[in-house]
Amino acid sequence: MARRRIVAEPSKDQTEPLLVVDDLHTTFRTPSGRVRAVNGVSFELKQGRTLGIVGESGSGKSVLSRTIMGLLPSNNVEVTGSARYRGNELVGAKSSVLRSLWGSELSMIFQDPMTSLNPVMRIGKQITEVLRHHLDMSNDEAEDMAVSLLRSVKIPEPEKRVRQYPHELSGGMRQRVVIAVALACGPHLLFADEPTTALDVTVQAQILDLLDEQQRERFMSMVLVTHDLGVVAGRAHDIAVMYAGRIVEMAPTRTLFQNMRMPYTQALFESIPKLDLPSHTRLTVIPGRPPDLVNPPTGCSFAPRCERAQARCLEEQPPLMEAETPDHRYACFYPVGTPEGDEALAENRRRGYQAAGVPVMIQEKAS
Amino acid sequence: MNNALRKLGQLALVLFLVTLFTALLVSLLPGDPAEVIIPFGDESDREALREELNLDDPLPVRYVAWLGDFVTGDMGNYYRQSITEPVADRVTQAAPVSLLLMLYAQVLALVIAIPLGVITAQRAGSFFDKFTNTTAFGILAIPNFVLALVLSYVVGVELGWLPPQGYVRFSNDIGEHFRSMILPSISLAAGQVAVYMRLLRTDMVATLQEDFILMAKAKGLSNKRVLWRHALRPSSLTLLTVAGLNVGTLVGGALIIEIIFTLPGMGVLIFQAISERQYVAIQSLVALIAVGYVLVNVFVDMLYAALDPRIRSARG
Numbered sequence: 001m002a003r004r005r006i007v008a009e010p011s012k013d014q015t016e017p018l019l020v021v022d023d024l025h026t027t028f029r030t031p032s033g034r035v036r037a038v039n040g041v042s043f044e045l046k047q048g049r050t051l052g053i054v055g056e057s058g059s060g061k062s063v064l065s066r067t068i069m070g071l072l073p074s075n076n077v078e079v080t081g082s083a084r085y086r087g088n089e090l091v092g093a094k095s096s097v098l099r100s101l102w103g104s105e106l107s108m109i110f111q112d113p114m115t116s117l118n119p120v121m122r123i124g125k126q127i128t129e130v131l132r133h134h135l136d137m138s139n140d141e142a143e144d145m146a147v148s149l150l151r152s153v154k155i156p157e158p159e160k161r162v163r164q165y166p167h168e169l170s171g172g173m174r175q176r177v178v179i180a181v182a183l184a185c186g187p188h189l190l191f192a193d194e195p196t197t198a199l200d201v202t203v204q205a206q207i208l209d210l211l212d213e214q215q216r217e218r219f220m221s222m223v224l225v226t227h228d229l230g231v232v233a234g235r236a237h238d239i240a241v242m243y244a245g246r247i248v249e250m251a252p253t254r255t256l257f258q259n260m261r262m263p264y265t266q267a268l269f270e271s272i273p274k275l276d277l278p279s280h281t282r283l284t285v286i287p288g289r290p291p292d293l294v295n296p297p298t299g300c301s302f303a304p305r306c307e308r309a310q311a312r313c314l315e316e317q318p319p320l321m322e323a324e325t326p327d328h329r330y331a332c333f334y335p336v337g338t339p340e341g342d343e344a345l346a347e348n349r350r351r352g353y354q355a356a357g358v359p360v361m362i363q364e365k366a367s
Numbered sequence: 368m369n370n371a372l373r374k375l376g377q378l379a380l381v382l383f384l385v386t387l388f389t390a391l392l393v394s395l396l397p398g399d400p401a402e403v404i405i406p407f408g409d410e411s412d413r414e415a416l417r418e419e420l421n422l423d424d425p426l427p428v429r430y431v432a433w434l435g436d437f438v439t440g441d442m443g444n445y446y447r448q449s450i451t452e453p454v455a456d457r458v459t460q461a462a463p464v465s466l467l468l469m470l471y472a473q474v475l476a477l478v479i480a481i482p483l484g485v486i487t488a489q490r491a492g493s494f495f496d497k498f499t500n501t502t503a504f505g506i507l508a509i510p511n512f513v514l515a516l517v518l519s520y521v522v523g524v525e526l527g528w529l530p531p532q533g534y535v536r537f538s539n540d541i542g543e544h545f546r547s548m549i550l551p552s553i554s555l556a557a558g559q560v561a562v563y564m565r566l567l568r569t570d571m572v573a574t575l576q577e578d579f580i581l582m583a584k585a586k587g588l589s590n591k592r593v594l595w596r597h598a599l600r601p602s603s604l605t606l607l608t609v610a611g612l613n614v615g616t617l618v619g620g621a622l623i624i625e626i627i628f629t630l631p632g633m634g635v636l637i638f639q640a641i642s643e644r645q646y647v648a649i650q651s652l653v654a655l656i657a658v659g660y661v662l663v664n665v666f667v668d669m670l671y672a673a674l675d676p677r678i679r680s681a682r683g
Contacts, residue, residue: 071585103587110585115578120600120675129596130586165676181586 016087017044018221019068019189024081024091026060026067026245033294037063039245040081047188050215050222052232052253054268055242058290061225062111064242065191067091068223069106070098085189104134107182109211111194113174117166123150124162127181134185149180153210172203176210183214190215190222196231208235230272233257238327241265244291244301247320251328259325261335264302287358300332308334308344309355374668378661385657386437386650390430393646400644404446416446420647433650442655443647445640454648457636458655464534464632465625469617471548472555473610480560484567484606485594491572503561511620515554515627522550534630551628555620559613566609570602577601600674607674611667618656 026038037060045051055061066072068083070090083090085106090098110116118126127149128142137145143162150158153176166174175195182190192211196204212235215222224236232239233253240250241262249262260266270284288305291297297304303313310333318331334344348354349361401413401422416422421429436443442454483503487496506514523531529550535543574580575598583597622634629635633652640648672679 069585071581099587099589101587102585108582108585110578110582112578116582118579118583118597118601119677121597129588129592133586133588133592165680167677167680178582181582 018047018086019045019223020082020084021045021068022082022084024064024067024083025079026063026072027078029076029078030294035293036245036296037293038067039296041242041245041247043240043247043250045189045221045223047221048215048219049238050212050224050236052236052239053223053225053242054227054229054232054239056227056268056286056290058293059242060245060293061227061242062193063245065108065193065223065225069102069108069191070095071102071108100134103130103182103187104185105187106189106191107185107187108191108193109175109178109182109195112198113171113178114198116178117174119166121165122162123164123166123169123177126177127162127184130181130184145184146180149184150177152214153177153180153183155180171199172207175199175203175207179207179210179214183218186218188220190220191225192222193225194227195224197227204231211235228272229268241268244296245293246301246331247329248302248332249330250320251323251325251330255325255328259323259328259337261323261328261330261337262302262332263306263308263334263336263341265330266336267305304356304358307348307354307360308341309348309358310334310344311355314355374665378658378665381661382654382657386434386654387430389650389653390426390433390646393644393649394426396644398644400646403644433647437651437654442651445645445648454651457648458633458652461631461633461636462655463537464630465618465621465634467537468548468551468555468621468625468630468632469614471552472559472617472621473614475552476556476559476563477610479556480563481567481599481606483560484564485571485599487564488568488571488575488598488602489590489594491568500561500565503564506557507561509557511554511558512623512627514557515551515624518550518554519627532627532629534628547628547630551624551630554627555617555624558620559617562613563606563610567602567606570605571598574598574602603674604671607667607670611664614660614663618660 021044022042024038024041025036028035028037039060041060041064043051053061053064063072067079068090070093072079079091081091085101088097088101090101117123124143124146127146128137128139131137131142131145132139135142146162147158150161155161155173155176161169161173161177166177169177175198179195190211195211196207199207208231211222211224214220224232226232229239236253238251239253239256240247241256241264242248243264249256249260249265251259256265257269260269264286267284267286271286273283286305291301291304297314299312299314299316300306300309300318303309306313312333316333318333320329320331322329323335332341334341351360353359399413399422400420401416405413405416421432424432433443440455442458444451445454445457483499487493487499490496519531522528530547531550533547535547537544580593580598583593588597618633621632622637624630625632625634626638633656637649637652639645640652
């Protein structure tokens with residue numbers, strides 16, 4: 001059966017970003033109320049760039065990538081706002097249009113390679129079906145292509161692997177297969193949803209390097225979703241930090257690490273274990289839990305956990321403000337590294353607790 | 368290999384227990400079998416029959432004698448007042464009828480239940496889902512003999528679309544054969560549809576939550592392909608198991624259905640054997656059905672491996 005391949009029109013303006021997300025909201029209707037998983041997210045992604053989206057579990061980062069792809073179930077989900085891929089609106093697009101983009105223009109790599117491959121289908125078949133579906137390849141062509149794809153993701157003995165089932169491969173190998181499937185039709189935009197979270201630490205770097213290499217070779221754009229700032233540090237061009245469904249800080253990677261403004265970003269950064277500290281040093285943690293997304297706090301959603309929180313933070317939602325550094329935005333009234341921020345922190349330390357009543361440790365922290 | 372030996376051991380054990388209990392039950396029936404088989408003839412004829420059937424021997428001796436015959440392929444005789452015919456002859460006549468009836472019923476139930484299970488799973492909670500479930504359970508609540516009688520009367524007698532009873536052999540007239548089997552097969556299949564459908568629906572709903580289904584969707588495959596090529600096979604193991612075990616229920620159901628539609632199958636044969644106190648025949652027939660049942664389930668076991676490669680490699 002021949003299939004039409006609906007290719008999104010390349011936009012005339014070459015500087016127009018590949019992906020423009022504007023005020024995107026995703027709300028789940030649940031029995032306990034409306035969960036605002038994504039709450040007004042905007043960003044742009046240019047061809048060939050990698051955007052790292054970082055946040056704790058429940059910050060909405062995975063839902064964000066699935067919302068943009070249009071992969072969420074249709075019932076009990078409300079999506080508003082806009083996500084344009086090459087000028088084509090994805091929010092509310094017909095499922096036939098989305099299906100023609102999925103796998104060919106937009107691809108996704110899932111978190112857990114142990115569960116994201118079909119256990120009763122041969123590896124080869126799982127790759128060839130996407131090739132045959134989108135590129136109208138013959139069976140033989142698709143099989144040759146599958147073998148060369150497996151080779152390009154550095155799977156040894158690809159001719160043998162295509163005849164095997166997922167359970168015969170290790171986790172790292174399976175994730176390579178998932179990557180091969182995602183890259184099969186040469187997508188322009190790749191979402192990698194925590195691609196290394198379920199893997200051994202030793203394999204993580206290999207998989208991330210592979211993604212990096214493929215992204216540069218193919219000049220793809222990539223959205224790399226992770227809870228680990230360390231993962232995106234050397235690999236993403238830009239980083240967006242998400243908290244409670246919002247982007248709370250966004251900047252080019254170098255700027256973010258040198259000049260972080262948002263206390264949450266700083267807290268995430270400090271919770272990465274440092275190798276140069278003596279062993280048995282206590283790990284730095286962020287106290288408290290992410291907010292309830294059914295009844296989010298009125299003010300800044302990080303305020304209940306923030307050392308700097310003042311009365312204003314509890315009442316007023318800080319907007320995303322431009323920093324002095326270019327392309328750098330953050331949402332905080334008392335940002336890190338500014339006189340107001342330092343003053344707020346010093347005051348809370350004097351008082352011994354912050355505006356939400358959470359004790360603030362007196363002992364000195366590097367800040 | 369080891370596995371095959373274990374299966375064989377299981378088969379032997381099941382047969383031993385089933386036939387032993389049958390022998391015990393038959394021996395509990397009051398009255399003298401010889402009196403039932405030869406109600407009016409000479410006492411000397413009865414004596415001869417008792418002699419031949421070892422009726423004067425204690426139960427264990429009779430059972431061992433029967434078992435020895437059965438495993439060597441001798442199923443004993445079917446006794447009538449005037450004639451004595453081997454049970455084996457009657458079985459070769461009757462078994463195909465029952466096997467075909469059960470096969471048609473099973474296929475019919477699956478052909479209806481699988482698409483319904485898949486569609487209701489995909490639209491879980493929809494009106495179609497609820498309507499189908501309610502209807503199927505309504506039908507499940509109707510005993511198959513009631514359905515058989517109603518169908519036979521309404522479709523067979525009142526409307527005259529299909530024969531209300533009787534059987535035509537496949538070799539005689541294929542068209543008539545199928546016409547004669549439609550109503551019995553529907554009667555037998557109807558109750559199974561709800562069970563199979565629900566089982567498949569439950570497993571499908573679980574499978575549709577799996578990551579690999581989301582990934583299949585993210586590949587841009589059509590809904591149809593995701594459902595039938597990605598979700599159905601990993602969801603079908605429970606259905607397969609129950610369809611295998613259900614052969615037992617079908618045997619019991621077939622017995623009643625055969626009598627209502629006067630199909631000359633194993634059910635009618637067993638019914639006659641029981642009412643005529645043909646205890647050798649009863650034991651042989653029951654043993655035969657038990658063999659068939661165990662073999663079907665061995666086959667189902669082999670199908671698992673075909674459906675799921677993980678089972679294949681675990682057995683290595």
